[in-house]
Amino acid sequence: xxxxxxxxxxxxxxxxxxxxxxxxxxxxxxxxxxxxxxxxxxxxxxxxxxxxxxxxxxxxxxxxxxxxxxxxxxxxxxxxxxxxxxxxxxxxxxxxxxxxxxxxxxxxxxxxxxxxxxxxxxxxxxxxxxxxxxxxxxxxxxxxxxxxxxxxxxxxxxxxxxxxxxxxxxxxxxxxxxxxxxxxxxxxxxxxxxxxxxxxxxxxxxxxxxxxxxxxxxxxxxxxxxxxxxxxxxxxxxxxxxxxxxxxxxxxxxxxxxxxxxxxxxxxxxxxxxxxxxxxxxxxxxxxx
Numbered sequence: 001x002x003x004x005x006x007x008x009x010x011x012x013x014x015x016x017x018x019x020x021x022x023x024x025x026x027x028x029x030x031x032x033x034x035x036x037x038x039x040x041x042x043x044x045x046x047x048x049x050x051x052x053x054x055x056x057x058x059x060x061x062x063x064x065x066x067x068x069x070x071x072x073x074x075x076x077x078x079x080x081x082x083x084x085x086x087x088x089x090x091x092x093x094x095x096x097x098x099x100x101x102x103x104x105x106x107x108x109x110x111x112x113x114x115x116x117x118x119x120x121x122x123x124x125x126x127x128x129x130x131x132x133x134x135x136x137x138x139x140x141x142x143x144x145x146x147x148x149x150x151x152x153x154x155x156x157x158x159x160x161x162x163x164x165x166x167x168x169x170x171x172x173x174x175x176x177x178x179x180x181x182x183x184x185x186x187x188x189x190x191x192x193x194x195x196x197x198x199x200x201x202x203x204x205x206x207x208x209x210x211x212x213x214x215x216x217x218x219x220x221x222x223x224x225x226x227x228x229x230x231x232x233x234x235x236x237x238x239x240x241x242x243x244x245x246x247x248x249x250x251x252x253x254x255x256x257x258x259x260x261x262x263x264x265x266x267x268x269x270x271x272x273x274x275x276x277x278x279x280x281x282x283x284x285x286x287x288x289x
Contacts, residue, residue, distance in 0.1 A: 003114045003115075003116045004114060005112065005113060005114050007114075007115070008112065008113075008114045008115040008116075009109070009112065011058065011115060012063060012066065012112075012115075015050075015051060015054045015063060016051070016066065016067075016070060018050065019047040019050045019051050020047065020074055022046060022047055022050050023043040023044065023046060023047035023074070024043070024078070026039075026042060026043040026046045026047075027039050027040060027042075027043035027078075030042050030043065037154070037157065040075060040078075040150075040157070041150055044071065044075070044146060044150055045143065045146065045147075047071075048064075048067065048142050048143055048146040049138075049142075049143075051063060051064050051067055051142065052064065052137065052138055052142040052143075055137070055142075056134065056137075058115055060115050060116075060117075060118050061118060061119070061122040061126075061137050061141055061142075062117065062118045062119050062122065063115075064141060064142050064145075065108055065119065066105055066108050066109075067142075067145070067146065068104070068145060068149060069100070069101045069104035069105045069108065070101070070105060071146065071149055071150070071153075072097060072101055072149060072152075072153040072156070073097065073098065073101040073102075073105075075150075075153060075157065076094070076097055076098075076153075076156065076157075076160070079157055079160045080094075080160065083160050083161055085160065085161065085162060085163055086163075087163045087164065087165070088163075088165045089159070089163035089164045089165035089169050089230070089234065090159075090160060090163035092165065092169065092170075092173040092230070093156055093159055093160065093163070093173075093227070093230055095173075096173055096176035096177065096180070096223075096226065096227065096230070097153075097156060097176075097227070099176075099177065099180045100176065100179070100180040100183075100223050103180055103183065103184050104183065107183075107187045110191070111191075120263065121259060122137070122141060124259075124263075125137075125140070125141070148244070148247055148248050148251055149248075150244075151243055151244030151247060151248075152224040152227070152244035152245055152247075152248045153224075153227070153244070154241055154244055155227050155228045155230070155231035155232070155238075155241045155242075155244065155245075156227050156230075156231065158231055158235065158238060158241060159227075159230060159231040159234070159235070162234070163234070164233075164234035165233075165234070166233055166234065167233075168229060168230075168232070168233035169229075169230050169233040169234060171229060171233070172226045172227065172228070172229030172230035172231075172232075172233060173226065173230060174226075175222055175223075175225065175226030175229060176222075176223055176226035176227060176230070177226075178222065178226075179218075179219040179220070179221075179222035179223035179226055180219065180223060181219075182208070182215055182216075182218060182219035182222070182283075183215075183216050183219035183220065183223075185207065185208060185215075186207075186208050186209070186215040186216040186219065187216060189204070189206060189207035189208060189209060190204060190209070190216075193206060193209075201267070201268060201269045201270075202268065202269070202270060203264065203268040203270055203271055203274050205274065208283045210278070211278055211279060211282075211283040211284055211285055211286070212278060212279055212280070212281055212282060212283035212284075213261070213274070213275065213278050213279070213280055213281075214252075214257055214260070214280060214281055215281070215283050217252050217256060217257060217281065218281040218282065218283070220248070220252065221245075221248065221249050221252055221281070224244060224245040224248050224249075225245045225249075227245070228241065228242050228244070228245045257280065261275070
């Protein structure tokens with residue numbers, strides 16, 4: 001049954017519905033003891049622990065994969081029911097987050113194979129960590145991204161209290177739309193390339209990927225800076241909330257990109273030449289020196 005795609009979807013859907021219900025229960029319980037934002041964070045962590053345990057049960061850490069894009073949308077919907085504030089700024093933030101989240105979740109669903117398949121990064125970490133893998137999985141694969149995304153979405157949570165808009169709110173909104181669209185086109189180009197006849201040892205060299213080695217990562221980085229700019233435009237005294245976008249950027253620069261490039265260098269014959277002729281993030285033609 002684990003090899004059945006529909007069965008896998010059903011199991012993950014059930015897991016996430018239960019995780020959301022658990023998170024809501026924990027929030028209701030915790031909000032009488034701690035601050036509003038801390039209660040949301042604790043509920044988020046407990047939901048993550050539940051998803052982690054189900055991943056252990058089905059022996060597949062990739063159960064956590066949709067959490068990256070589902071988590072912010074659930075939080076946003078909950079926040080909207082609490083604050084019930086509506087204006088142009090709120091609407092723009094809502095559009096930006098749901099465009100990003102639905103697109104990213106749809107891409108996960110499109111590439112999902114079954115509960116038998118697991119992300120190559122998790123397989124690599126499991127091989128390297130051995131008996132410590134459960135700890136690595138809990139802290140590094142599940143909790144670490146949850147904390148990063150929570151901090152990145154925190155400016156949006158703050159923004160939803162009052163909203164508002166000015167010129168720079170529109171700048172942040174435009175950046176969010178650009179970021180999500182960049183990811184959309186990059187993922188479409190990658191999926192088309194994977195389906196086309198080509199030597200498996202060759203690396204994609206079409207569309208955005210012809211100039212940028214990680215256009216999808218660029219979109220993810222820009223998305224959260226856009227969210228921060230929208231919040232900062234109406235709450236300039238809350239500059240410290242930029243820590244989420246900053247940590248997210250650092251995660252890609254120091255973890256995700258180096259890990260991906262090391263793997264590509266190992267099994268893509270022309271990666272060194274590709275790297276020499278492309279930029280890491282910006283999809284701009286690299287001028288030869």
